[in-house]
Amino acid sequence: MMKGKDQQALDTETFKRIRKWYLLALAGIALTIVVAQILIQLHLNSQLNDSRVINIAGRQRAYSQKLVKEVLLLDGLTENNERDQILSEIQGTLKVWEVSHQNLKSGTLSMSLSTEQQPRLNSLFNEIDPHFKAMSSAVESLINEKNSTPENFTEIKGILLENERSFLQIMDDIVNEYDERSKEKLQNLKQKEYFLLVFSLGILLLEMLFIFKPLSIQIGRTISNLLRTKNESDLNSKRVETLLVEKEKSLQELQELNFIIDNAALFASARKDGSVVFISKKFLELLGLSDNQINKPISEILTVELGQQQYLKEVFKSTRKNIIRSEELKIKTIDGSHFWLDMSIVPIHQSSTKHSILILCSDITERKQNQLRIEELTKQNFEERMLQKKMQASQIVEGQEEERKRISKDIHDGIGQMLTALRFNIESIDVNEKGKTGEKIEYLKSLTADLIKGVRTATFNLTPPELKDHGVFPALHKMTIELSKLTGKTILFENRTEDNIRFDSLAETNIYRVTQEAVNNAIKYAQANYILVTINFKEDVLSVVIDDDGKGFDTSILGKAPKNNSEGGMGLFFMKERISYINGRLFINSELGKGTRVTINYKTNKEKVLYGA
Numbered sequence: 008m009m010k011g012k013d014q015q016a017l018d019t020e021t022f023k024r025i026r027k028w029y030l031l032a033l034a035g036i037a038l039t040i041v042v043a044q045i046l047i048q049l050h051l052n053s054q055l056n057d058s059r060v061i062n063i064a065g066r067q068r069a070y071s072q073k074l075v076k077e078v079l080l081l082d083g084l085t086e087n088n089e090r091d092q093i094l095s096e097i098q099g100t101l102k103v104w105e106v107s108h109q110n111l112k113s114g115t116l117s118m119s120l121s122t123e124q125q126p127r128l129n130s131l132f133n134e135i136d137p138h139f140k141a142m143s144s145a146v147e148s149l150i151n152e153k154n155s156t157p158e159n160f161t162e163i164k165g166i167l168l169e170n171e172r173s174f175l176q177i178m179d180d181i182v183n184e185y186d187e188r189s190k191e192k193l194q195n196l197k198q199k200e201y202f203l204l205v206f207s208l209g210i211l212l213l214e215m216l217f218i219f220k221p222l223s224i225q226i227g228r229t230i231s232n233l234l235r236t237k238n239e240s241d242l243n244s245k246r247v248e249t250l251l252v253e254k255e256k257s258l259q260e261l262q263e264l265n266f267i268i269d270n271a272a273l274f275a276s277a278r279k280d281g282s283v284v285f286i287s288k289k290f291l292e293l294l295g296l297s298d299n300q301i302n303k304p305i306s307e308i309l310t311v312e313l314g315q316q317q318y319l320k321e322v323f324k325s326t327r328k329n330i331i332r333s334e335e336l337k338i339k340t341i342d343g344s345h346f347w348l349d350m351s352i353v354p355i356h357q358s359s360t361k362h363s364i365l366i367l368c369s370d371i372t373e374r375k376q377n378q379l380r381i382e383e384l385t386k387q388n389f390e391e392r393m394l395q396k397k398m399q400a401s402q403i404v405e406g407q408e409e410e411r412k413r414i415s416k417d418i419h420d421g422i423g424q425m426l427t428a429l430r431f432n433i434e435s436i437d438v439n440e441k442g443k444t445g446e447k448i449e450y451l452k453s454l455t456a457d458l459i460k461g462v463r464t465a466t467f468n469l470t471p472p473e474l475k476d477h478g479v480f481p482a483l484h485k486m487t488i489e490l491s492k493l494t495g496k497t498i499l500f501e502n503r504t505e506d507n508i509r510f511d512s513l514a515e516t517n518i519y520r521v522t523q524e525a526v527n528n529a530i531k532y533a534q535a536n537y538i539l540v541t542i543n544f545k546e547d548v549l550s551v552v553i554d555d556d557g558k559g560f561d562t563s564i565l566g567k568a569p570k571n572n573s574e575g576g577m578g579l580f581f582m583k584e585r586i587s588y589i590n591g592r593l594f595i596n597s598e599l600g601k602g603t604r605v606t607i608n609y610k611t612n613k614e615k616v617l618y619g620a
Contacts, residue, residue: 070104135177138170273368310338479515533557
């Protein structure tokens with residue numbers, strides 16, 4: 008095995024190395040082709056430029072001869088029309104000849120000519136310039152002096168004929184120089200092409216020696232390995248045939264084992280008419296039957312109750328092809344025992360029509376019993392919670408009734424008695440006794456002020472208008488001011504929020520009532536002289552803290568059942584109920600002789616919060 012792995016690794020390494028050299032060789036050949044193409048294109052461009060130059064140089068020779076011939080045509084002409092026409096042609100020829108000469112000498116992009124850099128050509132152009140300028144000046148003077156004398160014309164003709172021969176000779180030298188330069192470029196290109204050819208042939212030779220030869224050797228080895236692998240495969244196929252024979256034996260043993268397992272499971276098979284084909288022993292033991300008691304329909308074997316038997320018959324008849332049906336059924340056996348079975352009815356379709364349905368069952372009696380127990384506990388828990396709610400409701404109703412009694416008592420003992428006293432004092436006034444009348448009027452004024460104060464206290468303990476109109480913050484502020492005036496206690500309000508925030512009316516009402524109850528408890532029962540109500544709102548949590556310097560109380564009574572007495576037990580109960588009703592939290596901390604702190608926390612809903620309301 009290790010040898011095979013080493014061989015495989017060696018083959019992989021060899022192929023990688025060959026592939027690398029092969030790619031390098033291809034890259035070298037490709038590079039050679041690209042360089043050759045670049046050189047050829049450069050030479051072609053140079054040839055095009057040289058051919059263009061030679062063409063223009065040859066054209067210069069022709070134009071110089073044409074110019075001399077056209078001037079000679081003027082000799083002997085007397086008619087002005089013919090003379091003007093020839094002068095016009097001479098002017099056009101001169102212009103083309105001058106432009107071509109200048110472009111040939113200096114180069115121009117418009118005619119695809121480059122500036123000449125060869126010293127020999129520059130020397131020839133410098134040599135030809137005097138002849139060119141003499142001829143050009145003579146022709147221009149002829150054109151400008153249309154009515155020249157025969158003497159002038161003879162002089163101009165002499166200048167042209169004198170310089171034409173030299174111009175043509177030097178122009179021949181220029182053309183020959185361009186031709187020699189083109190031949191040198193072509194010879195240079197041939198040498199480069201030969202070098203690139205030799206380089207490409209060398210790469211192919213190296214490729215044959217270092218790539219194709221090792222590759223052919225490797226292919227031969229691979230074929231040998233394939234032949235050896237084929238022989239090994241033939242041996243393995245014989246071994247597989249032996250393993251198949253052993254597999255058949257194992258399958259037979261597995262079938263026997265499955266038969267044993269089947270006899271230990273809850274399952275049965277039946278025909279379409281309901282007659283039993285097979286039923287496992289464990290199933291028979293669960294039903295309390297023996298082998299000689301299964302000669303009846305499967306529905307009668309599973310249960311002794313007639314209603315369930317009829318239901319099972321309908322279920323077995325309605326079982327359709329390729330549809331598995333599940334049922335949970337409580338059965339009753341011959342000995343009167345009850346079991347819960349989770350029954351799966353599977354239709355089977357084989358070449359033999361002996362079997363029709365397969366019934367797989369699980370004993371779920373314990374699960375059903377636990378489920379019934381859970382339902383009983385749930386029902387019991389629900390009944391206990393309902394009873395607790397009823398008790399809470401009765402306590403709330405009782406508290407409301409007590410609140411009504413308190414209000415009626417305050418009105419009867421306070422406002423009612425003051426009204427009765429007011430009536431008796433008014434009736435006892437005698438206008439004839441002015442001295443006593445003045446005293447009674449002063450007393451009536453004081454009594455009326457007390458009466459107004461009592462009415463305001465009673466109405467203030469009811470729902471304040473600020474709570475509905477402006478929210479809980481202004482309502483609590485107003486409450487502290489009014490209670491401070493009515494009781495003479497120092498009751499302060501501190502709002503640490505930046506804006507006036509509104510909540511839903513239910514939350515505002517309950518927070519106001521709980522705060523009011525806490526302040527009243529501090530006044531009535533704690534006998535506090537200093538009370539501070541602080542409001543804060545951070546991270547969607549409203550916090551209301553009521554601190555007092557009263558006598559405090561033992562907080563252990565908070566866990567006990569509330570009592571309807573003057574100690575404030577029902578008040579604390581109602582405070583907790585109101586806060587829990589809006590899903591808030593109430594914390595009470597107190598020590599005897601050190602005062603009390605009541606904290607109300609309410610988690611708000613962002614969608615129901617209004618700022619600056």
